[in-house]
Amino acid sequence: MNMKEITQIRLENARGLAEQAGGNTNFANKIDREPTQISRFMGANPTKNIGNRLARHIETCFGKPKGWLDYDYSDSVRQDGGAYYHANTAPTAQPIRYYxxxxxxxxxxxxxxxxxxxxxxxxxxxxxxxxxxxxxxxxxxxxxxxxxxxxxxxxxxxxxxxxxxxxxxxxxxxxxxxxxxxxxxxxxxxxxxxxxxxxxxxxxxxxxxxxxxxxxxxxxxxxxxxxxxxx
Structure with a gap:
């Protein structure tokens, strides 16, 4: 499996958070940004990447641990409450967190x-x-x-x-x-x-x-x- 770029991983995770929040407008309100700003890095064709400072800000606003946005969850299954578990493991097995x-x-x-x-x-x-x-x-x-x-x-x-x-x-x-x-x-x-x-x-x-x-x-x-x- 090819390793994803950090920018792609952050984009996918941020879109997942936006989905949980009920859309990009609610996501924008959650992180105290204008919807037009969100579209620049979360739209169909983003013109900007999610930088380090913004990534940490998003994690804080959503109560996630530092570095959460940088982890590739594509081989995981999301359960109730937004937690992630690997598909072939018991629910107690958590993905390794990187900081x-x-x-x-x-x-x-x-x-x-x-x-x-x-x-x-x-x-x-x-x-x-x-x-x-x-x-x-x-x-x-x-x-x-x-x-x-x-x-x-x-x-x-x-x-x-x-x-x-x-x-x-x-x-x-x-x-x-x-x-x-x-x-x-x-x-x-x-x-x-x-x-x-x-x-x-x-x-x-x-x-x-x-x-x-x-x-x-x-x-x-x-x-x-x-x-x-x-x-």
Missing amino acids: RYPVISAIQAGHFADCVVPYPAGMEERHEATDYQAKGQAFWLEVKGDSMTAPAGATPSIPEGSFVLVDTGIEATPGKLVVAQIDESNEATFKKLIEDGGQKYLKALNPAYPLIHCNGKCRIIGVAVEAKTKL
């Missing part, structure tokens, strides 16, 4: 915790999906350099080019891999948080790099919960 988080730069990550909105304008241009549901605001950060590349045979080892998912809602305890901002730096750094003699440090997995002392000016932004490497 999409923005990919941001180290500079953007350095300012992430200061943002009033989940992420500043421009960050939403690129996303990566995962089945991990974050406890707080979350983002993907691409690893630069070899400071987190451990010696051969040692684990974990996170080479340059990997993506780490950072959850700002998890407590940063010693032993965790964290993203932190050092002093007044404009950039964030990805290191392991350790404690020695009552003092906290940021430690690279590559022993060639020195320890960084967290002297009160080290701001932990979030904890890495997942890593992926693209070949």
